[in-house]
Amino acid sequence: MSDENPSVVVVGGGPAGLTASLFTGRSDMPTTVLDEPESILRRNAHLENVPGFPVGVNSRLFLDMLDDQAERAGVEREQAEVTAVHRDDPTDADEPFVVETADGDAYTADVVVAATKSSPAYLDPLSDDLELDQQGSKTYVSADERGRTDVPGLYVAGRLAAKPHQTVVAAGHGGEVGITVVEDSEVPFYHDWVVPEGYFTGRGREVPPGCEEIDEEERRRREEESIEIMRDYFDEPHPEEPTMHPSVAEDEDEDDE
Template sequence: MRDVCIVGGGVAGLAASIFTARAGLDTLVIDSGGRTPPNSRTQSSDGSILERNASLENYPGFPDGVDARRYLDLTREQAQTAGTTIELGRVTRVEPVDESDLEAGFVLETEGGEPLDARRVIAASWADSEYLVPLDVGRIQRGSKHFVSVDDAGRTAVDGIYAAGRLANEPHQAIVAAGHGAKVALAVIHDSDANFYYDWVASEGYFTGRGREVPPGCEEISDEERRKRDERARERMLEAFAEPLDERPTMHPSVEQD
């Protein structure tokens, strides 16, 4: 049984997976159709809405913007580097393993694939939430879409079920979705009794030089290691941006195509 199954391979789900995987939780993302997921449970092909974005212009760190699909590919790569497993598929139904004991986890039915088991589920699948209907998490209909009611940390009315990003009624912005996905992941980490996650890499002696132990989720590194990591990061980014992406973004399904 997985510790965490995240339904949705957009920025909210991937950001959540980076945090949960790095905190040591066995994390699976079910992506409904991104560019490069390694395995398949269905022939679905809609994927993250960022696949439709021609240029991502308001994400911090990119002064002149960035191709949204390239950003999404790099985020997927980061999630996998953190230890996340990504599979292509569509979840059709989620139910408790034991109605009387939600701590026993949940069964996720998939279209064209075997069922999955997970102790906790993060729904990050805007705009699909039909698979949550059996759980009565509190779906709110607005027009043709449904949002999921959550608390400040992304917890739903059902223990062990969370929602992140636009599905949780967050603003429709990539940076907000990423931040909310991370916030929800921290709630999952807390509820899983994993060590508190700081994600703080400090220079050697930052903690130990003051007679303190290095906190869980933190790390001290030498100047030599810092330079190695910086060099590796720069080389990867230069490689990633060496050539333009020639394919056009995915058009909205309602637009007529020749």
């Protein structure tokens, strides 16, 4: 892996993948999220256990907000089904990954974050070096607490790492994995933190990598912008209905025939 602005491909555009991409994108690591058309969270009727939303939030709106936030951090987003992740020379950890899709496209990346649900078939080309954990019909990828697998440069986040099937847990683990990717890459980083002007410099310190000092005028500008954007998000009900579980949808289709 290059130690200067390594590229990242995140497989999966749910809370874990988008949150991981937020931190790598904000750290100036070129990041692309590859996602199938639908996150499983879109099946949720109303999301009621995410901090910061006292009476809950529409889960489809929540995903849209995560998506917009990642885009503002410079993350690229592509709709694609990933079919394989491999290295041309599996013995060379400095060689980039090749990420192949069902459409025949191929992406290269120094780092891959696998953040899909428990179906890692696309990692089969790396299976000789991966430890998998089969639990009933689910297959998880073994990793340390920060998402590092036995394959250098490959990380797993959220459900695929056997984390509880909860949005806030997936997002939290995705954030931890994203920060781990940044730290492991040796991109200069201290905290991803925006502080008032003088917080560091007023103590005779330089502003650490990843941090930002802003003056009062800029703080107010950002707050006003956030209020305006949040009002736009919640101005009207989200137009999409929850997606029914595939097995139920199939039964309904059969009843209509």
